[in-house]
Amino acid sequence: MDEKLIAPGTIEYKGITLPEIVNTKILESPDIVKCRDDDVFVVSYPKAGTTWAIEIVSLIMNGGDVDANHAVPQPERNPMVESYISRPMQLFMHIMKLLQWILPRFLHLENYVFVPPIHAVSAFDGLRQIERIPSPRLIKSHLPYQFFPSQALEKKCKIIYVARNPKDTAVSLYYMMQLMPVVGNHIKSWNHFYQLFVSGKGGFGDWFDHVLDWHKHEEEDNIIFLKYEDMKKDIRATIKKIALFLDIEVTDDVMQIIVEYSTIKKMKENKSVNLMEKKVDNQTVSFVRKGIVGDWVNHFTVAQNAQFEKMYESRMKDSGLVFEW
Numbered sequence: 001m002d003e004k005l006i007a008p009g010t011i012e013y014k015g016i017t018l019p020e021i022v023n024t025k026i027l028e029s030p031d032i033v034k035c036r037d038d039d040v041f042v043v044s045y046p047k048a049g050t051t052w053a054i055e056i057v058s059l060i061m062n063g064g065d066v067d068a069n070h071a072v073p074q075p076e077r078n079p080m081v082e083s084y085i086s087r088p089m090q091l092f093m094h095i096m097k098l099l100q101w102i103l104p105r106f107l108h109l110e111n112y113v114f115v116p117p118i119h120a121v122s123a124f125d126g127l128r129q130i131e132r133i134p135s136p137r138l139i140k141s142h143l144p145y146q147f148f149p150s151q152a153l154e155k156k157c158k159i160i161y162v163a164r165n166p167k168d169t170a171v172s173l174y175y176m177m178q179l180m181p182v183v184g185n186h187i188k189s190w191n192h193f194y195q196l197f198v199s200g201k202g203g204f205g206d207w208f209d210h211v212l213d214w215h216k217h218e219e220e221d222n223i224i225f226l227k228y229e230d231m232k233k234d235i236r237a238t239i240k241k242i243a244l245f246l247d248i249e250v251t252d253d254v255m256q257i258i259v260e261y262s263t264i265k266k267m268k269e270n271k272s273v274n275l276m277e278k279k280v281d282n283q284t285v286s287f288v289r290k291g292i293v294g295d296w297v298n299h300f301t302v303a304q305n306a307q308f309e310k311m312y313e314s315r316m317k318d319s320g321l322v323f324e325w
Contacts, residue, residue, distance in 0.1 A: 016144065016205040023084035023127060026147065033081060033127065033149035038136040039157040040246065042078075045210045046142050046203040047172035048164035049228040054078050056235075056262045057160060058138055060243050064254035066261050076129065080140040081149065085124035142204045145213040156222040158246060161214045164228035165323035166207045167296035167308065170197045174299070177202075190299050198311065208315040215321050229293050229324045235259055294325060 010017050013027050025032060042057055044050045054074060062068050069077075130139055141148065152159065164172075174193040187193050193202065200206030218225035224245045231238045239258055243250045250258070260266060300308065316322075 010201065016209075017201040018204055021085055021124075022082050023125075026082050026127065026143075026149070030147055030150045033151060034131070035149055035151035035155050035157055036135055036137065037155050037157070039152060039155075040136060040138050041081075041141055041152060041157060041159045042138065042162065043141045043143070043148070043159055043214065044162040044164075045169060045207055047169055047176050049162045049231065050140060050142070052231070052262060053160060053162045053226070054138065054140060056239060056258060057242060057246075059254075059258045059261065060239065060246060060248055060250060061136060061138060064257035066257060069261070075124075077133070078138045078140050079126045079129040079133075080142065081126040081130055082141060082143050082147075083124060083126040144205055144210050145217065159223045160226065160242065160245070161218070161223060162226050162228060162231075163211050163215070163321075163323075165293070165296075165325040166211075166312065167300060167305075167325050168228075168293060169207060170194065170202065171296050171299050173197070173203055191301075194300075194304055198308065212315075212319055212321070215319065227323065232293055235262070296325060 009020050011020055011022070011024075012018075013022075013024065018027075040057065040061070042050060042054050044053070051074065055069065058069055058078060059066070075083075130137060143149075151157075170193070171190075174187070174190055174197075177187050177193065187196075196202045197207070200209070204210060214223075215225060217223050224242070226238065226241075236255065236259060239250060239255060
């Protein structure tokens with residue numbers, strides 16, 4: 001098996017490894033994203049609890065309207081601004097969806113439980129999709145701070161950044177990449193992915209750079225910095241903190257709805273959120289997976305953990321940012 005240090009489905013931009021689906025026009029000119037004063041962004045490194053946070057924020061903003069959240073797939077109602085898949089590629093994905101039943105082994109898709117349909121052409125053009133959403137808009141992004149829409153920073157749009165300890169982030173991202181057609185066929189083992197991750201080629205650049213660059217701005221009044229582990233400890237306190245940040249009152253009834261419908265169980269059942277499932281290593285892995293703290297112990301070897309601990313201590317020194325795992 002070839003396990004060269006190659007990040008499938010990625011591009012290099014100014015030395016940073018990013019997914020091919022990133023709209024390079026935004027990287028080159030962050031000011032092309034036309035922001036509104038009341039825009040709200042949920043930002044994170046991939047698999048840091050982004051989907052979970054978006055469900056919580058969405059329910060806060062719509063007053064606990066669960067039906068509204070279930071009616072529209074999350075990528076449409078809360079699009080990732082930097083995502084872009086060309087129309088020919090969208091057509092190709094439609095064809096793959098059809099052919100997986102005819103030539104499953106040829107396409108290496110025989111283990112899929114289901115692959116979601118393309119909900120809307122514009123869902124894969126984040127820049128176009130956000131223009132169609134009425135205010136106030138809730139927008140997703142995985143962009144590093146240096147590429148973030150400049151208008152959002154200038155207008156002081158509300159930005160909710162979610163960070164998760166890097167070990168659990170790596171494991172969750174490993175399974176996420178296994179779910180992706182083409183990409184998943186190139187990452188054959190945890191050991192392979194671990195090398196990509198520690199080399200800064202596992203997602204939206206280097207985890208340390210991404211988190212620390214955003215953390216430097218946590219004191220700004222339009223940015224709130226949340227930790228996944230704190231959210232797991234006390235979800236009600238997190239909901240109150242977000243609601244206060246957004247200046248939205250949450251009644252006891254709405255609080256109960258948000259707590260109930262943002263659980264892993266409910267999000268797994270919600271097909272507008274849990275978009276994909278696949279058989280990986282004889283287990284069913286879904287887009288919404290375990291949602292726990294500490295799953296890294298089931299994947300990191302002793303040697304990998306020792307190496308990563310050393311790297312973590314060096315990179316996080318004097319940052320003031322501490323994670324639990």
